[in-house]
Amino acid sequence: MEISMDLAQTIVTEMKEIIGQNINYINTDGFIIASTNEDRIGTLHEGGKKVVETKSDLVIEFDGEFAGAKEGINMPVYFESEIVGVIGITGEREEVEGYGKIIKRMTELLIKDAYANRVISQQKETQRMMVEQLLIAASEEEKQDILKRLNISNVDTSVPRIAVVAKMEDDDMIIDKTEQIFQIFHERLVKYYDNLIAQIYNNIVIILRELPQQELNQILFNITNEVENKLNLNIKIGVGAVVQDILHVKQSYEQACISQSWADVSSDDGIVHYNDLGIELILEEVSKEISDTFVHQVIGSLNHKDLKEYEKIISLFDTHNGSIKKISDVLFIHKNTLQYKLNRLYEKTGFDMRNYQDFLMLKIAFLLYKSHK
Structure with a gap:
């Protein structure tokens, strides 16, 4: 040496x-x-x-x-x-x-x-290149090339795989802690398995062997907790659907990116699975022009303070199936106070959250508002 x-x-x-x-x-x-x-x-x-x-x-x-x-x-x-x-x-x-x-x-x-740091750096760069190649490989020649590289690295190319995308915000505080976040993911999901991990721009992308959703959720929940407790940061994670083998993981990655964007908008625990998306998949196809028009028609009369307050209430309304008692308990307010706030929302917008059709309109409006703000 x-x-x-x-x-x-x-x-x-x-x-x-x-x-x-x-x-x-x-x-x-x-x-x-x-x-x-x-x-x-x-x-x-x-x-x-x-x-x-x-x-x-x-x-x-x-x-x-x-x-x-x-x-x-x-x-x-x-x-x-x-x-x-x-x-x-x-x-x-x-x-x-x-x-x-x-x-x-x-x-x-x-x-x-x-020497150890150099080896780790080389391994990290090798994995990044393999992940990127998996996400862009189109021709049969490119696919065969990445298969050879994966086999040399002892990665099983035939087992079902799933993609996970964790988004890091683009600011100085995050940039300074990127390596620490990367290491937390590596330690819990990659170190002892033939999984792949890469940092691509502000995303951490992990290509995993298939795991039961409950087990994967627990691991990801532990990661988000560790990042929050150690680094005082919140990260949002999207999980794609399972694909038959590693050569099809681009599809799972694209789904994970969609899921991650909705985790930013609508997830309390910061983790969203593509298979759990419902109305959000339809809203993905809505243009910004139509979205802005709909948001203006439904909640355009609310000021910034109102939007922030009712955004939280509608999320809790969804989570607790409209239970006034449970929602007021979470907000630490009397249920009559919550009823007053709902009445006030009706007066300002013409939509009553306690009515299912009105709730659906409000939910869509707030989802579109948050996804485009």
């Missing part, structure tokens, strides 16, 4: 902060590729070259004892039983020898950690 100059420089800089001595990183050809003394970068260090050859520590007693070397100690650095370089500490023997084993071990740990 070859250590990059950037990683080597990071290592020597961090090590100097710990011990206060100048430190060099020497590659396996004997050249200093990183140093806290910039003048030494790129120079040959014969002492370091000897360390690579002998695989042993080398104490240099005085400057110039080896060409390009200064007084200090030089130690081989290993990664998976292979020497990948030499770490050298400049200074009097009594000052630096005691640091030797600690600095060597910390250097090896930093290299190991950097």
Whole structure:
């Protein structure tokens, strides 16, 4: 494994902060590729070259004892039983020898950690490319190509699959926490299974093996709770229908995107399944012009404050099947107060939420209002 100059420089800089001595990183050809003394970068260090050859520590007693070397100690650095370089500490023997084993071990740990992060980054990028290819593959040649890549990655291509889309809002607060959100999804849905995950723009897209809806809902509910508790953020999730195999997952993905847009509008727990959509599927086809006209006719007389208040009430009315007692309990108001609010809505709009036909008109109007605002 070859250590990059950037990683080597990071290592020597961090090590100097710990011990206060100048430190060099020497590659396996004997050249200093990183140093806290910039003048030494790129120079040959014969002492370091000897360390690579002998695989042993080398104490240099005085400057110039080896060409390009200064007084200090030089130690081989290993990664998976292979020497990948030499770490050298400049200074009097009594000052630096005691640091030797600690600095060597910390250097090896930093290299190991950097390698692990690089592998994770490569895996993440590979999965992103496979997910994107699954969503755009059209020709038979493209499908066969992605099948080969999936098989190489030990992804079972024949089992039923389902797509999940989680939307992240486009603002600075979300952007700063995107990686943490991604890791929460990865830990709970991908890490131990042959599922795929990718961040595509502001969406996290997961291609899953088929799961019972109740089990999947519990996992997704746990994820939304974790994101809310750890990051103080709300995310909305859409779930597509099950497809027969991974090559047909684009259909499930498109359904998940539709479901996610309605999760933004109408879901209390932030999770909507395509198979649970009803009137929303019809409203998907309504043009903005018709939508705006309908909204204006039904609830156009309400001001912003009214819209916000009755939006909540109509959602609860739907959830609790019109039970005045349950809705008033949730809102922490007396049922007579709720009745007053419903009467006031009737006076302003001409629609009485307690009448089924009027409720349906109001529900559609509020769904369209929220989906286009």
